[in-house]
Amino acid sequence: MVVLLAAISACSSGSARTPSSSGGVVHLTFWSWVPNIANAVSLFNSAHKNIQVTLDTIPTGSNGGYAKMLDAVKAGNPPCAAQVEYQEIPTFLLQNALVNIKPWVASSQSLFVPWQWNQGVYNGSVYAVPQASGPMALYYRKDVFSRDGIVTPPRTWAQYAQDAAIIHSHAPHAYITTFPVPDSAWYTALAWQAGTKWFGTSGDHWTVNIANAASQRVAGYWYGLVKKGMVKTENDFTSAWYKDLQDGGVVTWISASWGDAILRQNAPNTAGNWAVAPMPQWASSGFAASNWGGSSTAVLRGCPDPQAAAQFAVWLNTNARSINLLVTDGYGWPAVPSVSSIPSVTGNPKVFSFYGGQNINAVFQQADQNINESWGWIPNVQTTYDALDSAFASAANGNGTFASALTSAQRQTVASLSGAGLKVTSGP
Amino acid sequence: MSAAPAVRRRRRSRVPALFLLPFCLLFAAFFVAPIGYAVYQSLFTTQRSGLGLGAAQTVFSGLANYAAALRDAAFTGSMLRVLLFMAVETPVMIIFALLLALALDAASVRFPALFRSAFFAPYGVPGVIASLLWGFIYVPGISPVVQVLGGVGLHPDFLGPQTVLWSIANILTWEFAGYNMLVLTASLKAIPDELYEAAQIDGAGGLRIAWRIKIPLISGALILTTVFTIIGTLQLFAEPLVLRGLTANISDSYTPNLSAYTQAFTDSNYSMAAAEAVILALAALVLSFVFLRLVQRAGGPGAGGPRAGREAGRRRTGGRR
Numbered sequence: 001m002v003v004l005l006a007a008i009s010a011c012s013s014g015s016a017r018t019p020s021s022s023g024g025v026v027h028l029t030f031w032s033w034v035p036n037i038a039n040a041v042s043l044f045n046s047a048h049k050n051i052q053v054t055l056d057t058i059p060t061g062s063n064g065g066y067a068k069m070l071d072a073v074k075a076g077n078p079p080c081a082a083q084v085e086y087q088e089i090p091t092f093l094l095q096n097a098l099v100n101i102k103p104w105v106a107s108s109q110s111l112f113v114p115w116q117w118n119q120g121v122y123n124g125s126v127y128a129v130p131q132a133s134g135p136m137a138l139y140y141r142k143d144v145f146s147r148d149g150i151v152t153p154p155r156t157w158a159q160y161a162q163d164a165a166i167i168h169s170h171a172p173h174a175y176i177t178t179f180p181v182p183d184s185a186w187y188t189a190l191a192w193q194a195g196t197k198w199f200g201t202s203g204d205h206w207t208v209n210i211a212n213a214a215s216q217r218v219a220g221y222w223y224g225l226v227k228k229g230m231v232k233t234e235n236d237f238t239s240a241w242y243k244d245l246q247d248g249g250v251v252t253w254i255s256a257s258w259g260d261a262i263l264r265q266n267a268p269n270t271a272g273n274w275a276v277a278p279m280p281q282w283a284s285s286g287f288a289a290s291n292w293g294g295s296s297t298a299v300l301r302g303c304p305d306p307q308a309a310a311q312f313a314v315w316l317n318t319n320a321r322s323i324n325l326l327v328t329d330g331y332g333w334p335a336v337p338s339v340s341s342i343p344s345v346t347g348n349p350k351v352f353s354f355y356g357g358q359n360i361n362a363v364f365q366q367a368d369q370n371i372n373e374s375w376g377w378i379p380n381v382q383t384t385y386d387a388l389d390s391a392f393a394s395a396a397n398g399n400g401t402f403a404s405a406l407t408s409a410q411r412q413t414v415a416s417l418s419g420a421g422l423k424v425t426s427g428p
Numbered sequence: 429m430s431a432a433p434a435v436r437r438r439r440r441s442r443v444p445a446l447f448l449l450p451f452c453l454l455f456a457a458f459f460v461a462p463i464g465y466a467v468y469q470s471l472f473t474t475q476r477s478g479l480g481l482g483a484a485q486t487v488f489s490g491l492a493n494y495a496a497a498l499r500d501a502a503f504t505g506s507m508l509r510v511l512l513f514m515a516v517e518t519p520v521m522i523i524f525a526l527l528l529a530l531a532l533d534a535a536s537v538r539f540p541a542l543f544r545s546a547f548f549a550p551y552g553v554p555g556v557i558a559s560l561l562w563g564f565i566y567v568p569g570i571s572p573v574v575q576v577l578g579g580v581g582l583h584p585d586f587l588g589p590q591t592v593l594w595s596i597a598n599i600l601t602w603e604f605a606g607y608n609m610l611v612l613t614a615s616l617k618a619i620p621d622e623l624y625e626a627a628q629i630d631g632a633g634g635l636r637i638a639w640r641i642k643i644p645l646i647s648g649a650l651i652l653t654t655v656f657t658i659i660g661t662l663q664l665f666a667e668p669l670v671l672r673g674l675t676a677n678i679s680d681s682y683t684p685n686l687s688a689y690t691q692a693f694t695d696s697n698y699s700m701a702a703a704e705a706v707i708l709a710l711a712a713l714v715l716s717f718v719f720l721r722l723v724q725r726a727g728g729p730g731a732g733g734p735r736a737g738r739e740a741g742r743r744r745t746g747g748r749r
Contacts, residue, residue: 093479122481386690
């Protein structure tokens with residue numbers, strides 16, 4: 001009954017949110033959940049006399065924010081601009097909920113990091129302006145590493161596996177990390193680093209290539225560590241995991257730039273003991289990092305003045321003062337290549353002191369410049385995540401392997417896309 | 429009274445309709461219409477082509493969504509799971525509630541009101557909070573229970589692939605047994621004392637009185653609590669949704685309700701969500717009906733129970749799900 005009622009109410013939401021021009025001033029509404037984004041919006045308003053933006057704070061996308069947006073589009077009175085995460089953009093496209101803003105934003109492309117810009121590009125059209133990402137690195141407990149005789153953080157994944165054994169042998173309750181079985185967004189980021197491309201388009205087909213060789217290699221690596229008992233399998237962002245961070249049960253975390261705030265808030269007692277190193281590598285030469293999470297400003301279909309909305313989206317995410325306000329609270333990494341003019345990135349004593357004074361953002365800056373640019377997403381990617389979650393869980397319980405989990409997720413994803421009436425090719 | 433009889437008759441016939449009107453309007457607006465709309469929605473599918481980037485078409489597809497739902501192994505698996513859950517949880521719940529009610533109804537019990545309130549209290553805790561609370565008791569590394577059991581060499585995995593369903597059953601029993609007990613207690617209170625006196629004179633002991641007098645006379649309340657438990661277990665939703673965050677062993681389509689929720693809010697497929705919800709509603713209807721027919725054939729409700737049971741039923745449906 002919950003679902004019945006929810007499905008009904010879905011179609012009757014909303015009041016008039018249409019932009020109105022009065023005296024040459026365009027009024028827009030913007031939906032977002034980013035903490036303190038109101039400050040950046042008022043900055044925009046004070047800098048623009050002809051466009052005035054009203055911010056509505058909504059629940060995060062996965063907690064109902066997206067459902068609310070898609071319903072507003074269906075009802076014909078959406079906000080003009082909205083917060084949409086990178087992996088959700090194709091899902092919005094499938095609902096025909098985004099406006100192609102290429103005519104108004106194409107000239108700004110050079111202002112953005114290429115891979116982040118590409119997150120909003122599908123089939124030659126531009127549907128979103130990138131805002132922030134989650135370049136990844138290795139957070140590690142410096143004190144534990146040196147206690148156990150590990151002099152330098154692991155440069156390769158092979159070294160990481162050796163360090164895993166050393167750490168566990170020194171203290172049976174300590175593990176190098178956890179493989180978060182039901183958080184396959186994390187696994188996806190690790191596969192991204194290995195140079196795979198799970199999703200794409202080819203002509204009028206979506207392509208799905210989850211179970212490719214590089215991806216299998218990553219799965220085999222983690223399956224080996226799990227089977228040998230060298231890593232835990234508890235989920236991240238759970239109370240048990242926070243406790244492990246606090247008392248040394250888990251001593252590294254391969255995570256995004258925003259992970260810093262998570263560590264500081266949930267393991268304050270470990271301040272000064274952490275450091276950040278680049279992600280361990282698969283290849284002996286070259287450098288590849290990865291990304292976990294990311295968000296854009298998109299223009300929703302039904303907005304009467306998409307040009308003004310696109311202008312707002314570009315300014316919000318390129319103006320140095322605006323970016324400074326956006327990233328202050330650790331929401332994400334800027335989508336612009338140069339961060340030298342952004343004080344909250346270049347110098348942040350409160351953050352750096354947690355890492356013994358290390359400028360951790362230098363590591364993330366380097367990571368953001370070395371992310372596989374061809375990575376894209378597919379509609380309803382949550383289906384893939386859910387399929388992976390279940391299959392990884394089965395494998396961890398002894399049914400199948402992580403590699404067979406990829407095959408199963410591949411099959412379910414293809415089936416789900418064709419079920420939605422789309423053309424889809426299995427393979428590269 | 430100066431009004432002519434004809435006018436009075438007409439007015440009298442209009443009054444009941446007037447009193448019924450608010451109910452009928454609200455019932456139509458918030459019950460019949462949503463269900464009708466869900467059924468309507470379940471008969472359509474969204475058609476796209478190629479990359480699906482343009483506007484999609486919504487076309488009438490008859491029962492195609494129902495066929496697809498019944499072919500979907502994840503959904504049928506979730507139906508079988510809640511059926512198994514129902515088959516185990518319903519007798520456990522009802523027997524436990526009955527034992528509590530009978531124990532509190534025994535003449536020798538002290539502070540019955542205090543214990544009644546204590547047993548009933550979990551019902552006042554929202555399902556989500558109850559799941560969080562029990563979740564902390566189940567998660568290893570945090571749970572004091574797991575820690576204590578570990579100290580004596582036991583290592584239960586409350587959130588394992590085979591055990592998590594029964595951990596959920598435990599939460600449900602904790603939440604609702606006290607409530608069902610209260611319904612049965614109300615029914616027990618309605619049994620006239622003369623019957624007990626007569627039984628005692630005939631030499632019946634406490635157990636025999638419970639078995640021969642109390643249980644038969646509250647059979648109406650037992651039947652109703654059973655029907656509500658059947659419906660409640662089939663609609664399992666909040667508990668697995670909350671526990672999902674703590675274990676990988678609850679999938680996004682673990683129960684039919686969860687599956688419909690995922691269809692609607694993850695896959696934006698409202699038609700499929702509607703079809704799954706309708707299938708679940710029909711299953712609950714059929715099962716409740718079958719159960720009622722079975723007990724009717726077995727002799728029907730006793731004299732004492734139905735009124736209390738009916739009243740409680742109204743409260744239950746209004747109160748929770």
